[in-house]
Amino acid sequence: MDDLPLGELDAFVAVARERSFRAAARRRGVSPSALSAALRRLEERLGLRLLNRTTRSVTPTDAGLRLMERLAPALGEISTALDQLESSRDSPAGTVRLNVPTIVARAVLPGIATRFLKAYPKITLEIVAEDSFIDVLAAGYDAGIRYDERLERDMIAIAIGPRRQRYVTAASPVYLEGSGIPSHPEELLAHECIRHCFTSGHALPWEFEREGQSVTISPSGPLVANALDMELAAAIAGLGIVHTFEEALAPALGSGALVRILEDWSPEFSGPFLYYAGRRHMPAPLRAFVDFIKSERRGTE
Incomplete structure (x- = not known):
């Protein structure tokens, strides 16, 4: 037989x-x-x-x-x-499970996910936002979104979202009135700073760049958290200076709740990438999502 x-x-x-x-x-x-x-x-x-x-x-x-x-x-x-x-x-159906950084879930994916789900009503997106670096495939995800320095070597990566992003530094008018406005990144060491950390508790240093000069510092302050909303609330309340993605600070900067500082030291970096395993037979829902991202990128080039 x-x-x-x-x-x-x-x-x-x-x-x-x-x-x-x-x-x-x-x-x-x-x-x-x-x-x-x-x-x-x-x-x-x-x-x-x-x-x-x-x-x-x-x-x-x-x-x-x-x-x-x-x-x-x-x-x-x-x-x-x-x-x-x-x-x-x-007309693919099924589920796409993504593991993404919190800033991507907040500032990059909402519009993309909405457009994709309208185009593919039979597909469900499951998005888990976290800032720890994990093996997405071993953890049961179909794909992940990370920044280029964290991409796995055996993965395929395609650009998703803005191609250039930058960190900006800001504080509330009340804080700056009472503590002064720093003119150089190293002066932040004498200020109260609100830092972001990973789930492990590790907080990355703050990096600055201007005209080829780089400065890296590890400031201290009243709050270290892996919850961006909490960090923004603390900065708006005048507890210290925050240093994070420009997209995250945009609403508060627009309303005047926060004020930019050290503007000429704001470093740019490459935007995020969707990455996935290079398999010959990709699940149909994931293939649809990858093709959708590629199509949107072609439409903006």
Whole structure:
């Protein structure tokens, strides 16, 4: 049974139904000789004659009739299953699980996710936002979003969201009035600073750059958190200086709740990337998401 090709069985059913090699070949879009060769191979494998052939007619033998009665429904089920797979490729359904940084979930993904879900209503996006660096595939995710210095080497990466971003430094007018406005990053060491940390508790140093000069400091202050909303609330309340993504500070800067400082020291860096394993047969929902991101990028270039 392991040696029986499905194509030969399907060819047999087609000829047995039509009672004609020519009619079956025309319906299948192949030559009568190709069907005849397929039937000959099948009969040789089984050691049974399945069709009686004359110059005027083709009729199933008793063995052929019994085989056709059992095969026809099974082949119909297989055809239906393949049709459904083809349909799911054109209109994919399922779930895409993404692990992303909190800033991406906040400032980059909302618009992209909304447009994608409207285009693919049968797909569900599951997005987990966290700032720890994990093996996304080992953790059960389909893909992740990270910044280029954190990309895994064996992954495929495509740009998603803004291609250039930057950190800005800001504080509330009340804080600056009471503590003064620093003019150089190193002066932040004498100020109260609100820092962001990863789930592990590790807080990254603050990096600044101007005209080729780089400064890296590790300031201190009243709050270290991995919750951006809490950090922003503390800065707006006048507890200290915050240094984070420009997109996160935009509303508070626009309203005047926070004021930019050290503007000429705001470093730019490359935007985020969607990364995923380079598999030959990618799940249809993930393929749809990757193709959607690529299409949006082409539309903005």
